[in-house]
Amino acid sequence: MPVWRFEAIGTRWEIESARELTDEERSTATAVIDRFDREWSRFRSDSVVASLVEGGSAPLPPDAADMLDAYRELSDATDGAVNPLIGGSLAALGYDASISLVASDPRPAPADWRSILGWDGRLTLAGPAIIDVGALGKGRLVDLVLQALAGVLGDVVVDASGDLAVRGGSIRVGLEHPFDPTRAIGVATIRDQALCASAINRRAWGNGLHHVLDARTGVPVRTWAATWAIAADALHADAAATALFFDGGARLAETWGVSWVRMSTDGRVQRSPGCPIELFTGTP
Template identity: 45%
Template sequence: MTDLVSHRFDAIGTRWSIDTSLPLDASLVEAVADRVERFDRDWSRFRPDSLVARIASTAGRTILPDDAPGLLDVYRRLYAATDGAVSPLVGRTLSDWGYDEHYSLVPAPRISSVPSWDDAISWHGRSIETFRPVTLDVGAAGKGYLADILSALLSRAGVDEHTVDGSGDIVHRAPRALRVALEHPRDATKAIGIVDLSTGAIGASASNRRVWRGAHHILDAVTGRPASAVIASWAIAATGIEADGLATALIVGDPSRLAEHFDFEWVRMLADGTIERSAGFTGQIFAHQTVADRISAHRAAAHEGAA
């Protein structure tokens, strides 16, 4: 797409853009706004009038919106592939850490543990039964899923070539590849690499966003604490929900386990600056030490020592 036109808006706590070759007509702009509002009203844990807020208030059975089965499928696979480290049940624990509806950013004296899936809920398609009041949080994959939903809405309206960007979680549908920079998690003016995204999606996750008083918004649901070993990750997949969810999972999970459940490529940066990437990643990594570099250096040093 050349000479792109951007439709920009704020949604679910971040900045969005939809890039197309022609401006969206007024009815389509309204349809996008309506669909975003519906998604937020259903899934936001920051709104007192949301479905998530109602579920959190009491245990029982609730009929979920028609987009729920897609969320269930991806979350259940992420939960299994990370041994519970990625979970939609982290909402209460995130609130205790200070990432609550008031954005207090002040951790509570006691941090609630994240309940296990089968002990807390039974979720089948559009029906969820909670055995106790629980606060759902779909932030691990929600931006990517909303990008998918908006992409499908555009396609149904005849806008087949488009890019939906939710602040780094991107769904791209166009013949020409989109060049995406991988932002350095410790310096937003730099990139650690680039990737050319063909039709598909890329998700990004980093612990330098939404940071406060020694905490951040990416929790390991097993420990109930902010993740620390991995500080940034990127996942490339067919859909936005998978790319977004996998980027989160790469912060707390084992890539080889994730590859048993999903088809994707990935890059991630560890806390010591080491960069790991999948064997099939075709982008460019800049002058940073990767795991492969470390292995080569170690072998060279061993060879010199043996000579």
């Protein structure tokens, strides 16, 4: 199938389709990405998120309710380990708006985030805080791009560097080993579903610093190295892939009907009951 490759939101995208996308279809997809980035990026000064770092309110972005309602479930399931106000914690470790990668002391995210962040009619912050929707935002955006291409007949695959959604024919996807990117620990077959992955070797810097933090401590997770989740949509696959780094994540995945695999930092592999992913024999 023809493949359209491009860079957006700091990551590599590939969109495969049964035929070459027209210029209008490409413009439609990029407009969706640009709109989402203007609303939710904490790396650009003109975003909605950036306008609220000192508190205040802004018009409610159209994706706010779906994403923040999912965050409420994530937070409840993980006993507060996942939190949409984790942006300040990431910034404290150097993953800030300028990506300085200069770390200071860990900073827990506000435990009472639901009393600070509101999304009823408007997006509001009761005080200074940094919203970061990285636990599920890329998955949501993959869904939106796939929806924007609804008029494209035939098979379509939207892949944003490991977070992907498939419409139509099935594809086989290797599960990259988190400690050796030249190897795979298994293969997933995806058809009319989404597969999202998260790993501590991606967006990593410094001595043991990476982007998957426990919001309760502001410290990077140490038990799990990589997660993969299959769901009906990429938002829930992405959210489950994040939750699986914490206690309670497997229960939430079961509630959502998500299949999953995860690898610990000492090489153990777990999978959900009935998970259709083929794991290779002898995986360490």
